[in-house]
Amino acid sequence: MNALSLRQLNKTYPGGVIALRDINLEVMPGDFFGLLGPNGAGKTTIIGIVSSLVRPSAGHVSVFGHDIIEDPWEAKSNIGLVPQEFNFNQFETVSQIVINQAGYYGIDRHTAQERAERYLRELDLWGKRDATSRSLSGGMKRRLMIARALIHEPRLLILDEPTAGVDIELRRSMWAFLRQMNERGTTIILTTHYLEEAESLCRSIGIIDGGRIIENTDVRSLLAKLKSQSFLLDIASPVGSLPDFRDFYVVPVDERTIEVEVRGDQTLTDLFTQLNATGVQVTSMKNKSNRLEELFVRMLGDRKRDAQPETA
């Protein structure tokens, strides 16, 4: 039984904007799934439909085998949603927000209070439990949305760009928390524009563009599609004295930095063998860009080119 199953999902908004076209998607239990795509691709519409905030035009959604229309209580009880934008009652306190949310899921007040303390402590919000939500910082609000989404202990946690606008320290602590939740058995679906985040956290990736799923596979298989990677190498000797490289495309970046392209059929060992043979000393090395980002940009670029009409 899949954690999430979307079958022939379509959405056309009033006014005729087609947001989703025949989306079929399966997310396995225990997976950490990244849903990627450019702005307006349909990610938030999918999340909206799964969480009942958007009505599908056609198709079916089931969560752990429960149809969201036929078995709403079972399906919705299995979903926790962390939306993109803050949607609290600005005048309620942190503890009121999470305890009330538990009540909407039928959880008695005593259990709700126990869970609220546990999740607010885990997310470092316990000290703010009596503060109104409007008085919290942006990072605290993000964590509060996670606590609220977890209060009914869903098996599927959906996060729509959870780290947007969050500083790097908080982002990393949220990553650690989400990894921990996933290790405890919670299936996680994440949308993000930070592809480093997706590559670091997710085991499976779905790429959506123009309302269609254009890729749906595990991260390893996806990265294997990368035909080449570019690396930036800092070298000990000046660029001007570089010898010719037979097998690698090398471009000087500045006086002591070069960019090297390594094709899919080449290895870094090949590169270093050649660097050794030519006596070039490498002081440091890094990917020019995140691998997933490179693949993502290329895939979307290819689709745009394919979509362009032919000219005479």
Add this chain to the structure above:
Amino acid sequence: MAALYPAYPRQTLTALQTLAWKETHRYLRIWVQTLVPPAITMTLYFIIFGSLIGSRVGPMDGYSFMEYIAPGIIMMSVITNSYTNVVSSFFGAKFQRHIEELLVSPTPNYVILAGYVAGGVGRGLFTGLIVTIIATFFADLQIHNIPVTISVVFLTAVLFSIGGFINGVFAKKFDDIAIVPTFILTPLTYLGGVFYSISMLPDFWQTLSMANPILYMVNAFRYGILGSSDIPLATAYTLILGFIAAGTALSLWLLRRGTGLRS
């Protein structure tokens, strides 16, 4: 029909208690905005219309003017506060988008409606009680029929809470939650026999007044307190219950469609 069947009765009840308490807590938290103004306004009504002007007006249906208008003024505060509570709270939840907390949860639609109505009824009855207490300082109120008094005030609060809910569903901006109370509810309340008996009106206006549903509620409540009414009690109950049934059906239909809530 599946949504109407409580598959999880205990959890459904918990959800209802949570929402009803949240709504109650809301109007109690902002009591300066919700409970004090009707107390002040209605006190002014009693002083100006009851004591100052009323002393120069003769008895009406055998009661002093103060005694005659007291049930109407109590009912006016119940109607206004029930309606306003739900429309402002529900629209506020839409505006701040925390209505999504409910929409993503398994809380059934009828519980969402009942929870908001519970808040509206609570505030309506609370302010009604405050105004009744104030009224006792100005008039010697004797309750003629307790079951009629309680049932009419309760059903009226339910009806106008549902009305506020429907307004809140359709409202897209703050102006939309003020239009109905200002341009429809207030005139109908004033013309609903709060300050006068429709028997004083010319025939044409008497007939026209019969189309005003608030007239039936004010008169049924006045019957409960004084034992005097311009209309038959059975007609009033039929009308109130009919409007409640129609309003409930419309509200549930709107929630099911997701009007104003789900894109």
